Amino acid sequence: MSTDSLSDRLHTLQRDSAALLQRAVAEYGDVIYSTSLGIEAMVLTDLVYTFAPEIEIFTLDTGRLHPETLDLLDRVERRYKQRITVFYPDTRAIEELVRNNGINGFYLGLEERQACCGVRKVEPFMRAIRGRKAWVTGVRREQSAERAQGEAIAWDERYSMWKISPLLDWTEKDISDYVKAKALPYNPLHDQGFPSIGCAPCTRAVEPGADPRSGRWWWENPESRECGLQPRTRVIPIKPVKQSVT
Numbered sequence: 690m691s692t693d694s695l696s697d698r699l700h701t702l703q704r705d706s707a708a709l710l711q712r713a714v715a716e717y718g719d720v721i722y723s724t725s726l727g728i729e730a731m732v733l734t735d736l737v738y739t740f741a742p743e744i745e746i747f748t749l750d751t752g753r754l755h756p757e758t759l760d761l762l763d764r765v766e767r768r769y770k771q772r773i774t775v776f777y778p779d780t781r782a783i784e785e786l787v788r789n790n791g792i793n794g795f796y797l798g799l800e801e802r803q804a805c806c807g808v809r810k811v812e813p814f815m816r817a818i819r820g821r822k823a824w825v826t827g828v829r830r831e832q833s834a835e836r837a838q839g840e841a842i843a844w845d846e847r848y849s850m851w852k853i854s855p856l857l858d859w860t861e862k863d864i865s866d867y868v869k870a871k872a873l874p875y876n877p878l879h880d881q882g883f884p885s886i887g888c889a890p891c892t893r894a895v896e897p898g899a900d901p902r903s904g905r906w907w908w909e910n911p912e913s914r915e916c917g918l919q920p921r922t923r924v925i926p927i928k929p930v931k932q933s934v935t
């Protein structure tokens with residue numbers, strides 16, 4: 690794929706990120722990437738499929754995603770002519786959860802919400818990464834003070850795997866510029882005020898300038914708003930980018 694439309698800065702970022710992904714493949718062989726299908730994931734997916742296609746990409750379908758997110762998954766697969774592995778929650782666990790708490794039980798309280806995230810997200814994710822050697826993440830330095838000190842390759846105690854972070858030095862603007870320059874597909878909900886996009890009942894649009902975290906699990910105490918997959922960080926709002934047609 691041509692990279693002629695990239696600025697010098699984006700060329701450099703792309704080159705360095707691609708080199709890191711290729712080094713991870715050479716060193717660990719068994720590298721996976723769990724795409725959230727968010728805007729940074731569109732950049733990482735492009736880098737993986739263009740420069741390190743040995744890396745397997747998977748995603749989680751919680752059963753409560755926006756239709757736009759599933760459409761995006763289809764568009765990404767068609768653009769790259771690749772199949773992204775989709776992991777689903779355990780059927781019996783979902784049935785028991787809904788029997789006990791109701792179809793929208795996550796609104797009842799923190800315990801019920803975390804139980805839902807546990808069944809729909811955490812268990813499938815742990816099943817997907819079991820036995821793997823390294824995983825790719827989309828963390829960036831500007832997202833938090835802790836991430837500012839991050840290493841491109843680091844041991845991840847939480848999952849007992851090597852963690853590869855190719856976007857560490859990318860800024861929010863770099864992400865937006867790259868998506869535009871390469872006309873990458875992305876979720877149209879970003880243009881409707883959704884800074885991050887998760888399950889439909891637990892994600893909402895926010896006003897310009899509002900705390901992006903107010904768009905996730907807004908009925909809870911801000912300190913509890915995490916799903917158990919990634920430590921909580923400040924979510925940076927995404928500047929709208931032109932929608933691509935793929």
Ligand code: SF4
Nearest residue numbers: 795805806809888891
């Ligand atoms: S984000 Fe909401 S619907 Fe999705 S798994 Fe968590 S509680 Fe359930």
